[in-house]
Amino acid sequence: MRISVELIPRGEAEVLADAATVRAALPAANTFNIPDLMRFPLRSWDACALARSVLPAAIPHIRAIDIPPGDEQALGDTVAAAGLTEVLVIKGDPPSDMSRHTYPNSSEAVIQRLKRHHPNLRVYAAFDPYRQGFRDELAEVDRKRDAGADGFFTQPLFDLRLLTICAEMLRGTEVFWGIAPVLGERSKAYWETTNRVVFPPDFSPTLEWNREFARAAVGLISSLAANVYFMPIKVNLAKYFDGLLDGNSA
Template structure:
């Protein structure tokens, strides 16, 4: 069985850069059938606007929506956007700019709003195996499903043991497994400090090692009877160095 979906996460820095990255994905990783776009406050281009920009080029695009940014009576981002089929609702980190207003929404409350006000949209939520005890995260998974989430995007995983554990925990769920290269000590420190990632003792922050792990996951999911999807988050690495070796294992 092949992957059900292969997505690439692209940062919406500018319209021009986003178009260039999208063209590179189509050339370097033709197996990719989706893009997902985070909504980052440090850039002016919103994720759903980026999705509209790229829809003529890529049919399936999943914008991320930050729950804490949505005012109670404000329209839901993307709810009436032509061609949009799916979104990912994340809670959202507090903004660095204190003038940016946020709201005390839960992820579940915004998922419920989407299911009521935009029932045509498929809604995904997040799963993070690092931020707290697994049983608490799995309780959140149950709450998000009850609210209407139809699948989950994981924080990137970096070792086989954790990947296997999470597969067991999320058995029978629709899951996009996150894979992201960690290259060098600064990149490793970012993940450890910001996302509380615990790397295995033998983890190697090199491009070759990260590509090898991603290839292992892609092969495993491609050959599995369970439905498997992946999203790639190629941070701080050139697409032409990271994507072609992954395409090779999918040919």
């Protein structure tokens, strides 16, 4: 079982400090994944190259809409030169700064072109059970597989029943199941409004509820012989991770 933690690439010093905190508080972690965020100058693959000094594996996120058609080979070369062997390709949200140039790429198109130029690169795609109906989301899964996707990272889930249903849908596929702490009513409202999340009736936006859910989810994911990634946004890393998986079979 792989346990990945998502880091925010605020800067080189911040990435290294957060990576060290994760290693100390969550010894079971063996991978980092890092999004490519336009508000920061540090690119995801450069941040991953730094993070690999703390844990051996790191997976950069690639935003399809940022890649000029024909630049996939150069991007793959850059990723390989950083010592990285895996990437996660997402479509990407349009930038708030409309002067920033983006491209009408689908994630499937970028996955296909990356795999054509770099067949040994392991490429993951996104799975989100909240954004549309299951039938449409599974049709996207099939298109991404056909494009060459080797596995999937899911939108964070907050309900073990939904996780079980989705695991049946993705049976036979390598999956990193997402877990994210949601603390406070404003954060809960953001996830409901922006990400269309439906929280279970017993959900509470407290650190205690989120830690208990994480323990239960990791136990279930472990029984599925799958992987997990944590997205610890706006939370104290040490408080969230300290002792989190003590006694867990993962």
